[in-house]
Amino acid sequence: MNRIVSAARLHLVAPWLPLLLPWAIMASSLAINILIWGVADIAEQTGGRAGTGGLASLYITLCVVYMQAVSSLLPFAMGLSLTRRTFYLGTSLFAVGQSFASGLLLYAFLLIERGTGGWGVGLKFFRGFWLVDNAVLQVVIFAVPMLAVAFLGMAVGAVYKRFGSVGVYALTIGAILGLGGSVALITWQNGWPGVGAWFTDQSILALLAGWPLLLALLFAAGGYAGLRRVVP
């Protein structure tokens, strides 16, 4: 257990990359959005309905950070005689902590956004598509998808370490074919109304926390399976 905690602390040895970089990128996205909203008066023109996907920058950067955790921190950790399993458990522990701490921080930003009338320009950067009036639920909705994204990053990192960039390309092509094929299949079967109904039937908690949690677990299992035979 001690070594798992040490493995988690490994991510804090040179903390600016894993901790600060995603927020710096999100902050730049926020700044640009505030600027555009202010200049073009978008809130006024769209009746306050326009959203922004700017928050995705935080999640995407985190995904990359966890990819690098496996591709570059793992070989170092193994050089310091950590097992793959301990490294993975420590990294997972760190991801859980980071996700929920980030969820709290994002909730604080959301409160600021509300308090300042959308940063003074009616911008809904942190609100997302659903209005949630429960603080705990809101934190969970921020945190769980982040956890899923972190495990996705680790899984891709494991593929990269095992099979190189060719492996990552193959994975990407496979994902595009799989997702695209599903879209084609649903369209062919006139399934979209059914899909829409499925989504509206889900509770917000299930949609933004339950299913992402299931995805996180799937990615976690896949990532660990890939990692088990990685050679540093």
Add this chain to the structure above:
Amino acid sequence: MNVDGTLPSAEESRPVATMHEVTMRFRGHTALDNVSVAFQENVITGLLGRNGAGKTTMMQLMAGHLVPTSGQVEVFGANPYENESVLARMSLVKENQKYPEYFRVTDALSAAAMLFPNWDAAFAQSLLADFDLPEKRRIKKLSRGMLSAVGIVIGLASRAPITFFDEPYLGLDAVARQMFYDRLLADYAENSRTIVLSTHLIEEIADLLEHVVLLDRGRILADAGADDLRASAISVSGRSDQIDRFAAGRDLLRREGAGQLSRAVVRVQSRDDRTEADALGLEVAPVSLQHLVVSLTSHGEATIPPSADSADLEEVSR
């Protein structure tokens, strides 16, 4: 040497890292071929052999970084693969160790301090000073020699009960290498542990080694005490026809020179070897470890022209 300055006897030493009939195959190429070996506790063993002989593969197997195609690897009595309690007692310094690109020297050391139970921070600091390593510099920006020095500092200061050094000093100059040998030996005398060191600079470390494992094309060619190994062969030089006569019926390991004068390395057969060589007018000399290793592993492809003197053999190419 042990702490008290005596050589360990066969009775008191015990194996801490072993391989039993290990074969390691990569795509279309066999790196280790049915190898059995045992590294003894608290002994400095030299793992010698040419490039591609299987030295790195052997260490990676011992560290659980690789899993053998067949056979068993045991370190401290257990399979090292994904075995935390074994690995916590092991340190492996690799020539091509990767560091996260944003790490500074000091970051690598604090990470090592967290993970090695026996880490000696004061020793690490003194080694940093010895090797002139700039603590705050990013590892990515270090010269090749300094990069090697970071690995050496971690390997020594980790004080792991079993430490593998795999070609640890690429790019290090002669002074820094001597520093490494001195520090290693001094610290080993105070904190006895098992050390396995692979290198091409055989002559430099010959005095350090108590035991030698010689690998060649994935097989073990020799596994013996360094002194026994050196004593197992002699070098004879003199007239070529007399050399022919002397070599007949003996195990000729290497022959240099094709003209009137020749030199040969032969395996020692009996105590009478020297007398017989004397009778033939041949000069007998002991072989150095490096000369012996070259003799055993050159496969006849690297014959030395007759004019070459022994200095060429001892030359350290970098």
